[in-house]
Amino acid sequence: MSAPKRTVSEADMQEEWLEVQAAQKDPAMFRPLYERYHEPIYIYIFRRTTDEMLTADLCSQVFLKAMQKIHRYEYQGVPFSAWLYRIASNEIAQHFRKANKTRVVTIEDAPLSHLSEEIGREIPEDFTPLLVQALDSLKEEDLQIIELRFFEERPYKEVGEILGITENYAKVKTFRILNRIKKNLGE
Known part of the structure; x- marks a missing residue:
């Protein structure tokens, strides 16, 4: 990542x-x-x-x-x-x-390029409702990780500190969440 x-x-x-x-x-x-x-x-x-x-x-x-x-x-x-x-x-x-x-969950002003890079696909504008739906399906803590990492562009160390988890766990959780988002977007 x-x-x-x-x-x-x-x-x-x-x-x-x-x-x-x-x-x-x-x-x-x-x-x-x-x-x-x-x-x-x-x-x-x-x-x-x-x-x-x-x-x-x-x-x-x-x-x-x-x-x-x-x-x-x-x-x-x-x-x-x-x-x-x-x-x-x-x-x-x-x-x-x-x-x-x-x-x-608002993604209007969010920089989606970093998120699309991580999930391995371009996110066209007409795909945005599906992305919002995928994000809405996440648990609160998972959504916070995605928001902090990709919308706020925080490093994993800060994400971990903010959420009270280790940097490594923030990385692992992000990877797992991204896999679920990919699945929800219909890889």
Whole structure:
């Protein structure tokens, strides 16, 4: 499986870790982290809710919880954003559990080239409804893996960190999920 497009250098992660440590000492120092990650987290949530007001509320909750719990954050060799995505993922799941609704899958703005490359076939526009149907048939955790890996273009290490699984298990799960998607698309 090919490497993701988005990677963060070790030097950038070390610099970010210094920003996190500063925020752990003084909450006012959280601002650079907020400014860097607000938009990507907002987009991540919006792709799962398609509701701007709900997205804004959930995004606010994510950053509030992050600020309140930043003293617990420990550097794990992945970008700080992985921790924020985990919080966002939990907030989304909690919302849909409380609302007793199923969550939304949107692929309109998603970069499907990486996904089509992995499943070994081009995904023409008229095939999109079948892809949505295949994605809708996935379990919540499986769908999260596909979204993080292919729509958010996160590396396996981050996918694992966000979902609380190992990098290797994220790879294995992705491979198995892609095989199911291929089967659902009628190889």
